[in-house]
Amino acid sequence: MAQFYPLRVTDIKRDTRESVILTLAPPSGAEDAFKFIQGQYLTFRREFDGEELRRSYSICAGVNDNMLRVGIKKVDDGWFSSWANEELKIGDTLEAMAPMGNFHSALKPDEARNYLGFAGGSGITPMISLIKTIMEAEPGSSFTLVYGNRATTAIMFREELEDLKNTYMGRFNIVHILESEADIELFSGRLTREKCDALFERWIDVKGADLAFICGPEPMMLAVSDALKAHGMPEKSIKFELFASSRPAKAKKRTDAKGVGAGAKTSATIILDGAARACEIKGEQTVLEAALAADIGAPFACKAGVCSTCRAKLIEGEVDMDTNYALEDYEVERGYILTCQSHPRTDKIVVDYDQ
Ligand SMILES: Cc1cc2nc3c(=O)[nH]c(=O)nc-3n(C[C@H](O)[C@H](O)[C@H](O)COP(=O)(O)OP(=O)(O)OC[C@H]3O[C@@H](n4cnc5c(N)ncnc54)[C@H](O)[C@@H]3O)c2cc1C
Ligand code: FES
Incomplete structure (x- = not known):
């Protein structure tokens, strides 16, 4: 039985005009069920107009932070994200399954690895968990984050990212790409294939990188992944986390060689x-x-x-x-x-x- 636990909302921080960061506490006795691996997510359930909806949100905390947090960006007309941004209150309870997901790589404290991260909008949430955990667990490793947003005001975890940059000076770097506002052409626009090619030619050493994590809208993820491969990164070194597919599900195949069809x-x-x-x-x-x-x-x-x-x-x-x-x-x-x-x-x- 997929087990849901009641998590208490202990804090709500407004991060940007369109996003909130929730801190959650598992019920006493269930703390171990909510130990997580960096990059994992929680799945919540709630009824809206009599219908149960389930939505997943990545944990945005390091594994040793002793804290369970998620960041929820409001999607226009989105049921759960609008409710979480506009109505949820401290002290409320959210029903959640234990953490899940495979958006991580095994930690190797004795190795010095170079990681690349590419995030678009709310795709930053699992990156926060990955960056914090990797920087702490692998003292010889470095992490370069490329983070795309509409404008400065839309950047989630802006202060926290700056703090991380100061804490891990020389090991953690951020490249912000803004659709508007950026003065330098290389850092303005969207994370398209052309933008990635330009970054990889002039700014980021893909051949010297061991692993890349990508999380954001699907077209961005495909563009970044294509560019990484074209610049020499093997496919097996690229890890994805997709939040929503922009393509409709394929039409179901209803007949096949074995004849399992509509009446079968x-x-x-x-x-x-x-x-x-x-x-x-x-x-x-x-x-x-x-x-x-x-x-x-x-x-x-x-x-x-x-x-x-x-x-x-x-x-x-x-x-x-x-x-x-x-x-x-x-x-x-x-x-x-x-x-x-x-x-x-x-x-x-x-x-x-x-x-
Ligand atoms: C593994 C995983 C982890 C996730 N982690 C996070 C996270 O950390 N933070 C976060 O904010 N979201 C995250 N998401 C997305 C989240 O689960 C919801 O899909 C999102 O919040 C929209 O839900 P909703 O009920 O508000 O919108 P719905 O009522 O489901 O959708 C309303 C409309 O918005 C469109 N839509 C749905 N999702 C998106 C989207 N992500 N972007 C643009 N349009 C969309 C739908 O097609 C629909 O037209 C994650 C998703 C997955 C699968
Ligand atoms: S329920 Fe999300 S992949 Fe099946």
Whole structure:
């Protein structure tokens, strides 16, 4: 059962006109469940107009800060982000799942590595966690952050980033790219492929970098990743965190070589919290939809192939995934699937959420 814990909102700080930073406290006895790895996120649930919504927000604190914080930027007409920015109060309770996500690399305190980070807008939140944790745990490493925003007033964590720059002078550098306001052409505009090429030719040494983290709008992430690869960074050294896909989910494939189509049924065994339960996947249903319809409390958040909350391992059978923005190639090779995007291709499948 995807377990939700009541987190108390202990502080709300207005960061920019459109964003707030929430500090949260787990209930007593559940502190260990909220120990996190740098770059992970929390998934909240709340009812709006009688409908439960789940939304994920990256933790923006270092692993040793002894603090649980998230930064929420208001999206125009967005349900959860508008409510969090306009109505949420100190003392309120937010229901959240334990931290999840793979937007990190293993810490190597004895190595001196060069990291690059590229953030757009609210994509800075997991970077704060990565920068703070890496700078503290790897004293020989350096981190260069390229942070794109509309204008200075939209820069989230502006003061905190300046403080980090002063604390880790010479090891942590920031390059702000602003759509308006910047005096130097190289630092003005958007993080497009051309902008990245110019930065990599004149300012940032991609060949000398070991790893890059990218988080922001999808077109920016693709442009940065293409430019990094063109300047010599291997694909496996680039890590992504996508907040929302700009493309609609692909049309579901409903027939295939094995003839699992609209009228077909598949027997599924779902393993969750050590218990194996049977259910039937009918016609157009995804594995997640079938599990939820059978009252199996499988974990999920975005239902759009973006967050990986619904990740499970396929033990038997085959599935087709409509989209996958969340799993890395090595995870897919090891048999992991996004159950919110998976349709069976075989008469029987076994899926394990516990692995
Ligand atoms: C792993 C993960 C981590 C995330 N971390 C953060 C974080 O740290 N801070 C943060 O502010 N957000 C973060 N997000 C995005 C967040 O989960 C929500 O998608 C976002 O706040 C919008 O939710 P909403 O309910 O307000 O909008 P909705 O009511 O879902 O959407 C309203 C409209 O806005 C569009 N929209 C939805 N999301 C976005 C977006 N991100 N940008 C632009 N348009 C959008 C929708 O297409 C829709 O038209 C994260 C998402 C994921 C998957
Ligand atoms: S619920 Fe987010 S990827 Fe499936």
